[in-house]
Amino acid sequence: xxxxxxxxxxxxxxxxxxxxxxxxxxxxxxxxxxxxxxxxxxxxxxxxxxxxxxxxxxxxxxxxxxxxxxxxxxxxxxxxxxxxxxxxxxxxxxxxxxxxxxxxxxxxxxxxxxxxxxxxxxxxxxx
Amino acid sequence: xxxxxxxxxxxxxxxxxxxxxxxxxxxxxxxxxxxxxxxxxxxxxxxxxxxxxxxxxxxxxxxxxxxxxxxxxxxxxxxxxxxxxxxxxxxxxxxxxxxxxxxxxxxxxxxxxxxxxxxxxxxxxxxxxxxxxxxxxxxxxxxxxxxxxxxxxxxxxxxxxxxxxxxxxxxxxxxxxxxxxxxxxxxxxxxxxxxxxxxxxxxxxxxxxxxxxxxxxxxxxxxxxxxxxxxxxxxxxxxxxxxxxxxxxxxxxxxxxxxxxxxxxxxxxxxxxxxxxxxxxxxxxxxxxxxxxxxxxxxxxxxxxxx
Numbered sequence: 481x482x483x484x485x486x487x488x489x490x491x492x493x494x495x496x497x498x499x500x501x502x503x504x505x506x507x508x509x510x511x512x513x514x515x516x517x518x519x520x521x522x523x524x525x526x527x528x529x530x531x532x533x534x535x536x537x538x539x540x541x542x543x544x545x546x547x548x549x550x551x552x553x554x555x556x557x558x559x560x561x562x563x564x565x566x567x568x569x570x571x572x573x574x575x576x577x578x579x580x581x582x583x584x585x586x587x588x589x590x591x592x593x594x595x596x597x598x599x600x601x602x603x604x605x606x607x
Numbered sequence: 608x609x610x611x612x613x614x615x616x617x618x619x620x621x622x623x624x625x626x627x628x629x630x631x632x633x634x635x636x637x638x639x640x641x642x643x644x645x646x647x648x649x650x651x652x653x654x655x656x657x658x659x660x661x662x663x664x665x666x667x668x669x670x671x672x673x674x675x676x677x678x679x680x681x682x683x684x685x686x687x688x689x690x691x692x693x694x695x696x697x698x699x700x701x702x703x704x705x706x707x708x709x710x711x712x713x714x715x716x717x718x719x720x721x722x723x724x725x726x727x728x729x730x731x732x733x734x735x736x737x738x739x740x741x742x743x744x745x746x747x748x749x750x751x752x753x754x755x756x757x758x759x760x761x762x763x764x765x766x767x768x769x770x771x772x773x774x775x776x777x778x779x780x781x782x783x784x785x786x787x788x789x790x791x792x793x794x795x796x797x798x799x800x801x802x803x804x805x806x807x808x809x810x811x812x813x814x815x816x817x818x819x820x821x822x823x824x825x826x827x828x829x830x831x832x833x834x835x836x837x838x839x840x841x842x843x844x845x846x847x848x849x850x851x852x853x854x855x856x857x858x859x860x861x862x863x864x865x866x867x868x869x870x871x872x873x874x875x876x877x878x879x880x881x882x883x884x885x886x887x888x889x890x891x892x893x894x895x896x897x898x899x900x901x902x903x904x905x906x907x908x909x910x911x912x913x914x
Contacts, residue, residue: 496731496732497732497772499732499733500732500733500753501769503731503733503735504735504755504760504768504772507757507760508757508760508761508768521765522765541729541730541731542729543728543731557737558729559737561727561728561729562729562736563737563738564727565725565727565728565736566724566736566737566738566739567738568720568724569720569721569725569736571720572720572721573739585742585743585744586742586743586744586759586775586833587743587836587837588853588854588855589841590837590841590853591853593853594837594853594855595838597856598834598837598838598855598856598859599838601834601856601860602830602831602834602859605827605830
């Protein structure tokens with residue numbers, strides 16, 4: 481974690497991290513995806529078999545559903561359990577006091593001035 | 608004892624300059640270490656000092672289960688207006704303890720609800736919330752998790768999503784939640800430590816941002832991820848108080864600027880001077896607490912012998 485890798489190739493990822501990355505990809509995809517499409521979309525060179533392994537493991541864990549498409553499977557997130565989890569968690573997430581007691585959120589809320597400043601910063605140096 | 612016992616209650620003010628200056632002039636990792644150490648020492652000394660004042664001040668109150676000699680006139684004479692000070696100190700100590708219990712209880716309850724939620728979603732590092740506004744956070748614990756809403760993921764491209772995941776992983780692997788908890792509890796002990804808590808919270812975000820930049824290999828990708836994520840969220844209709852803007856624009860600006868140098872500031876620079884003032888304050892506070900405790904002990908021994 482301490483070594484500097486600025487500008488270098490993407491770091492090697494562990495299995496848990498790959499699961500997260502593939503899961504987040506499938507959640508943003510409008511359609512179910514096959515292993516080939518997932519492999520194509522991921523940054524870094526992942527073997528096709530690795531992608532297949534991770535997809536079937538995520539299916540075993542119940543977070544992905546799969547349907548047969550020709551000779552292989554296409555995968556999509558399971559919405560029901562995730563939706564149930566989300567509704568349970570909302571009680572905490574909606575209460576400011578509770579939220580602050582545990583969580584450092586990725587970003588805090590912006591003020592109107594912040595918003596303008598942020599847009600300018602991103603235009604100048606973000607792209 | 609006399610006035611020395613009050614020093615730890617005043618000295619947290621010496622940390623205010625460093626809380627304001629450190630974040631923008633030091634590498635985030637150093638800021639976290641420095642500010643957390645200072646905050647812990649100052650809060651501990653202030654609490655002990657309140658405890659000493661409470662012991663001396665309330666010893667003669669009826670119903671306090673302390674040995675008789677604790678209410679000896681000599682003990683009471685060691686502090687002027689001992690009764691007033693004693694009740695004030697015990698009120699302050701009680702409110703600090705209440706604050707600590709509320710913080711710990713809320714944390715426990717919130718963690719329990721969130722952990723039950725992610726457990727229901729499945730056994731993966733990442734839990735995606737299909738409903739609700741854009742949000743992302745790290746959920747610490749024995750099985751650390753990352754929770755992101757689908758509305759947040761949808762706003763980011765693949766590299767930015769990796770940056771987001773790496774940022775949350777840095778929070779989890781560094782146990783940043785514990786650091787933040789220490790800072791929050793310290794704020795319970797002394798309200799003047801509130802700016803320290805804010806500064807530590809910001810420095811932890813900067814740490815995670817820099818860690819994410821090392822993982823994705825491009826600091827601009829992290830800057831974009833942070834910026835886009837914030838623009839996806841709510842905007843409150845108040846202007847930022849600081850000229851540099853709120854925490855999010857400051858983080859983005861820091862990521863777009865060159866990597867901060869990983870060394871301590873020189874003593875004659877403003878952040879260096881602020882660091883020295885705070886270190887001096889913490890040292891003085893420690894000495895004063897020690898001195899007052901020894902003093903009280905000596906007074907009690909003397910009183911004991913005179914009986």
